[in-house]
Amino acid sequence: MQELATRPHRKRIVHLDNIRLIGIVANNLSEDEQYTLGQFTNSMSKRHIIVHKIELPADADSVLDKRGLPKSEFTKLFTTYQYDLLIDVTPTNDLFGLYLTLITASNLRVGYFDTTLPTDKLFIDAYDFIIRGEGPLSLTEYLTQILNYLTQIRK
Secondary structure, three states: OHHHHOOOOOOOOOOHHHOOEEEEEEEOOOHHHHHHHHHHHHHHHHOOOEEEEEEEOOOHHHOEOOOOOEOHHHHHHHHOOOEOEEEEOOOOOOHHHHHHHHHOOEOOEEEEEEOOOOOOHHHHHHOOEEEEEOOOOOHHHHHHHHHHHHHHOOO
């Protein structure tokens, strides 16, 4: 994983108006989180932004290999795109989210870091932009903060 994190990656942060394709990496979302993500997708659609999502299902064994990494046939469609923005909505230090973030081509990788957990160099190296919070991720707050930052960037 460290080797993947140190691969060259062209970082590019742009205003929300200049984003056309967003990728979301998720892990077994609750019903409320699915609703929140649906609202986010609808909101982005109104801005003519396409959102693709890959989610690790509850029966993850069928899509994971013996090392616990997702099989290429499961990730193939999602990773064929070059995303303007890739948002990892998995819990801090989630192997699925980290791995997908590192193997997917994107201009800006965003992750959430729970400050109550110890700092992980691999996690810090993997993401271009990290939203920090105390405690587990609140999807609504997290997505709102990302949008707030992206609308503040000069065009």
